[in-house]
Every structure is written in C-alpha cells, then in structure tokens.
Amino acid sequence: MNLNPYWVSGFVDGEGTFYVGINHNSTMSVSYQVLPEFRIVQHKRDIGVLYALKKYFQCGVVRVNHDDRYELRIRSIKHINDYVLPHFDRYPLHTQKKFDYIKFKKIIGLINQNIHLSEDGIIKIIDISSTMNRKDKTKAQEIKRLIIGEYKVHTC
C-alpha cells in the first residue's frame, strides 16, 4: 500500500490528532514535562493502514490504543521535526484541525528553543495546548495553577 501525500493529509484531517500532554516528572527542572504527540487511531481491521502510514512517515510506533483499537504514535521531537511538520507544511489540512496543527507546531518551536524547560515556558505551552482538541483541560489548568503558586513561593 503506497500512500499519496495528499491522501495522508485527507485521512489525518478525519482521523488524526495533534496532542500536547503536560505530565508531572520530578526529574525535570520545572517538575513538569511537555509531551507532544501525533497519533492516528484505527480499529484493528485497519492496522494495515497504520503500518502504511508508519512507513510513509518513516517513524512512529503502532501499538494498542484501547480495546480493539490501534494507533500509530509519533512522540520523538526529532521525528516530529524531521517528518511530521514538513509533511503538513507541504500538504495542508483543510478542516478546523489545521488550527490544532498550527498550535502543535508552535509548541514544537518552543521546545526546539528549550523554552519548555522554564516555568514561564511551561505556562505558555499550557495556555496554547488548552485551546487544542476541544477536550477537558482541567488537568493542564491545574498544573498551571500549581506552577504559578510554586513560582510565587519562590519569588516572594
């Protein structure tokens, strides 16, 4: 199965997700880690398409998502920079998902400049990611309040 690049963007417009998670990680200088992720989830009957997409992007892992659903997941910043962003810059999305992509790319840009390693940077990233994916962002906002609180303790 050889995928045309425009087909890939059409399919991702329907089925793909650009996601940025913020997880607690005590080994990080600001205690929180930014985890960008590009994924495509399919029922197991279409696992072949996920492997074709993995081949197309030359990276990623095909793994169980939940129950009988599988995903192609690309988390490596290097792979996102080298393969994911160049694809979507050249073969653009058309649905509202393109705005998620623009925000995702902006966050990758901040990570590339190591801005995510500062408290201000994490807060900036939370503010951007909170407007992505139209899902509940309670956790991210709670982390932001925690960081702001901790920051105030340090500076007062």
Place this chain on the structure above:
Amino acid sequence: MNLNPYWVSGFVDGEGTFYVGINHNSTMSVSYQVLPEFRIVQHKRDIGVLYALKKYFQCGVVRVNHDDRYELRIRSIKHINDYVLPHFDRYPLHTQKKFDYIKFKKIIGLINQNIHLSEDGIIKIIDISSTMNRKDKTKAQEIKRLIIGEYKVHTC
C-alpha cells in the same frame, strides 16, 4: 478551498459512508425502493469543507444530519454514476471502507440494469447491502423475509 482528489479520498476513507437503504414504497412495482447514498458527516464548524466537497463532486446537498452535525449527501443515481464512482475508481480508498465502496458500486450497477425493480433483484441487493457498514441490518433482513413470503404467496 480547492481540494486535491487524493485528499478527498483520504478524507472519505476516514469520514465518508457508502450506504444503501431499502424503504417501503407502495408506488414501486415490488413495494420496496432501493436508496443508495454517499454521505460525509461533519460538525458544523467544518461545514466549509462539506461545501468544498460539494463543489468538488459538482453535486449533492449540504443539510443537517443531527444536532450540530451537517452532511453532504449524494443520492441521485445519475450523479453517483457521473461523479462519485469515477472519482473513487481513479483515486482509490485504502481502509476497509473500500469493500463498502465495491459493494455500493455493484448495487449501482444492478440499479443501472433495472434489476432492483424485481423481487429477486431486491433480495440480491439486500444480501449485498447487509454486509456493508457493519451496522444492524435487522430491517433489511425483515424486508427480505417479507418479500420472500409475498413471493411464495404469489407463486404457490
């Protein structure tokens, strides 16, 4: 928004449906009408993409699907023959949806030959459509039993 044909197939692989309904219609010679339909459903925020697809296929109607969801719906046999089938024959689908498309095309072929106007033809179409879309086909199977029953009454 100008859509690349491959983008269209990729998007339909994720979001499109090839559906064949069988409805009771007392004005038809066999009392049942075959209603093939190609549709793409989107949240209203992406209604612009539906209009771009309508422009691409040069046919169809954009209308409410349910709640805040809209659909591009193409039902005309002539439009399906002239615009939908030529597109997907040239720019193929890659997911398991391609098998729905193959069955859909087979049923359109039967309609083109007026085979759907006979009881045997309706039964043949029900048998094909029952294996499409992985949804509950109770109604179609019930219609088939009704037709077979009626047919037996006529011939005994």
